[in-house]
Amino acid sequence: MPRVLALFYGVVSYLVFLATFTYAIGFVTGLGVPKHIDGGLAGPLLPALLVNAALLGLFAAQHSVMARPAFKRWLTRFVPEHVERSTYVLCASLALVAMFAWWRPMPSPVWQVETPALYWMLHALSACGWLLVLVGTFLISHCELFGLRQVWLHARGKTAAHLPFVTRSLYRLVRHPLMLGFLIAFWATPHMSQGHLLFALATTGYIVLAVKLLEERDLVAMHGEAYRRYQREVPMLLPLPKRREPVGSVARSR
Numbered sequence: 001m002p003r004v005l006a007l008f009y010g011v012v013s014y015l016v017f018l019a020t021f022t023y024a025i026g027f028v029t030g031l032g033v034p035k036h037i038d039g040g041l042a043g044p045l046l047p048a049l050l051v052n053a054a055l056l057g058l059f060a061a062q063h064s065v066m067a068r069p070a071f072k073r074w075l076t077r078f079v080p081e082h083v084e085r086s087t088y089v090l091c092a093s094l095a096l097v098a099m100f101a102w103w104r105p106m107p108s109p110v111w112q113v114e115t116p117a118l119y120w121m122l123h124a125l126s127a128c129g130w131l132l133v134l135v136g137t138f139l140i141s142h143c144e145l146f147g148l149r150q151v152w153l154h155a156r157g158k159t160a161a162h163l164p165f166v167t168r169s170l171y172r173l174v175r176h177p178l179m180l181g182f183l184i185a186f187w188a189t190p191h192m193s194q195g196h197l198l199f200a201l202a203t204t205g206y207i208v209l210a211v212k213l214l215e216e217r218d219l220v221a222m223h224g225e226a227y228r229r230y231q232r233e234v235p236m237l238l239p240l241p242k243r244r245e246p247v248g249s250v251a252r253s254r
């Protein structure tokens with residue numbers, strides 16, 4: 001693949017991701033998009049539940065399979081290594097687009113907060129969650145996570161190094177600030193419908209399982225004892241103190 005074409009592919013994939021991520025904020029919060037999680041004409045509950053569960057399953061499968069090192073090795077037999085991450089990002093965005101397009105509303109309320117102060121507090125908390133996600137990507141390496149760095153370095157005839165092991169800043173408080181951000185963003189809502197609850201429950205279950213069973217296994221395989229020590233010292237998702245030696249011993253070593 002010519003370098004300029006790879007660069008173009010990487011930039012387009014990133015722009016598609018930016019558009020879908022921005023839409024996702026509106027989709028979940030119900031603000032500023034033509035079709036949100038409770039929007040549209042509601043049909044019978046069971047078919048809606050099945051379709052939505054299938055869409056969530058598609059997103060989880062895409063994320064779980066395509067992020068695994070073994071799948072990446074297989075994929076790079078067909079796709080150049082420097083565009084592998086852009087391909088992942090593009091597929092993740094397309095899975096999200098499918099969710100926005102085919103999601104069926106299940107609008108019956110589970111809780112509804114009308115008190116203005118609490119209403120805006122929940123929206124503000126949700127905004128903090130989305131911000132946490134964004135900040136987390138920059139702490140790890142925004143451009144590398146979304147494939148831009150790989151295509152840019154390739155265009156300049158260089159090879160991208162692997163992501164450094166990060167334990168600073170928010171990563172001193174929890175091992176997965178980005179995922180914590182998603183959890184806050186998905187649960188902090190003044191209007192929790194049945195559909196939103198399904199979304200929040202399924203994504204929470206997926207995040208906990210995928211982090212524990214997939215991502216952290218890969219991180220241990222990559223960073224060995226340093227990551228195991230980090231696991232012992234820093235909580236996974238909730239920033240609660242651990243009865244262990246101070247985090248500084250890991251964080252300072254980075």
Ligand SMILES: C[S@@+](CC[C@H](N)C(=O)[O-])C[C@H]1O[C@@H](n2cnc3c(N)ncnc32)[C@H](O)[C@@H]1O
Nearest residue numbers: 136140163164165166167171175176177178179
């Ligand atoms: C979408 S990011 C999510 C990171 C993390 N799970 C979080 O919630 O903040 C996924 C990528 O981050 C990498 N990653 C996770 N924790 C990391 C850390 N502490 N340092 C560097 N990379 C990390 C994973 O290997 C994976 O490639």
